[in-house]
Amino acid sequence: MEKGCFGMGIIYNFNGRYSKNQNTNIKKTFLPILACWITSSNNINTTLNSHLLGKRNGFYIINLNHHIEMLKRILNYSNQLSTANNSNILFINNSFNYRFDGLIKLFSLRCGESYFIGKWVAGYLTKNTTNLAYKTLIVYNPDKAKFLIKEVNKVGIPMIGLVNINADFFQIMYPLLSNTMNANSMFYISLILTNSIIEGKLINHIKTVE
Numbered sequence: 351m352e353k354g355c356f357g358m359g360i361i362y363n364f365n366g367r368y369s370k371n372q373n374t375n376i377k378k379t380f381l382p383i384l385a386c387w388i389t390s391s392n393n394i395n396t397t398l399n400s401h402l403l404g405k406r407n408g409f410y411i412i413n414l415n416h417h418i419e420m421l422k423r424i425l426n427y428s429n430q431l432s433t434a435n436n437s438n439i440l441f442i443n444n445s446f447n448y449r450f451d452g453l454i455k456l457f458s459l460r461c462g463e464s465y466f467i468g469k470w471v472a473g474y475l476t477k478n479t480t481n482l483a484y485k486t487l488i489v490y491n492p493d494k495a496k497f498l499i500k501e502v503n504k505v506g507i508p509m510i511g512l513v514n515i516n517a518d519f520f521q522i523m524y525p526l527l528s529n530t531m532n533a534n535s536m537f538y539i540s541l542i543l544t545n546s547i548i549e550g551k552l553i554n555h556i557k558t559v560e
Contacts, residue, residue, distance in 0.1 A: 394515045401527050402515070410515055412527055420526045421539070424510055425546040427524060431486060432461075432550025439463040439547065440484045444470060444495040450536055454490060461544040462551070470498040475505050486510060488543070491530050493517035512539065 394410070403411040431437045441458035442465070443450055451467050458465035464484075466474075475481050484507055492499055492511040499521050502509050511522040512530055519525045529535040 395517060395519075397519065398515055398517075398527065412529075417527060420524075421542075424524045424526055424543065427508075428486070428510070428543060429546040429550045432547045433553045434550075437463070437547060437550065438483055438485045440487050441465040442470070442487055442489045442495075442498070443467050444489070444491055444498070450490060450533070453533070453537060453540060457540040457544045461547040463547070470495050470501075472497050472501070475501050475507070482507070488512075490536070492522060510543075512536070 401413050401416045403413050405411065428437075428439075431439075439458075439461075441454050441463060443454045454467065455465055475484075482505060486508050487502060488510045489495065489498065490512050491514065492509065493513055493516055499509070499518075503521060508523045510524040510526070511517065512526050512528055513519070513522065514530045515527070517525065517527075519527075526539065528539060
């Protein structure tokens with residue numbers, strides 16, 4: 351696990367409120383990157399049916415309005431967390447999605463936070479009190495790491511989860527239903543998420559020097 355320096359990048363124009371035009375622009379971006387298309391699975395969590403529009407050509411289609419509302423809630427939280435100078439965040443990629451290792455390292459270092467790559471070590475949080483300093487965990491495909499979810503809920507650390515249709519939403523404080531198997535989808539979501547963290551840090555820095 352490593353922690354990088356504060357990385358500058360594209361600043362996401364985040365103000366906590368979204369107009370109808372802004373929502374439309376987000377939808378236009380998500381459609382070509384397949385953020386709202388999820389590969390068919392026999393293990394679909396039926397409690398998520400209300401977030402789906404249907405199924406076509408072997409893919410489930412996420413209700414994009416629901417996807418955006420989940421994302422806005424997460425961006426509000428991450429922005430407020432970093433604005434309050436309280437953003438000790440850990441990005442986690444379970445060994446299931448090893449092909450996204452580089453992407454997660456890139457975006458965690460971009461916003462000056464830590465990352466954990468590979469199979470989750472049981473007791474990492476519960477047996478080492480120094481690791482409880484993390485304020486939030488951002489987990490890619492947490493449904494593939496049930497021991498991690500159980501441990502996080504035990505210690506009470508908020509978790510942002512980028513989840514597929516077989517996830518248990520009720521175990522994740524800030525879930526985002528999305529296409530977790532598509533690199534473009536994960537790249538774009540990670541980009542706007544880290545942008546909100548960076549903006550929060552910039553706001554906090556400006557406050558401290560004034």
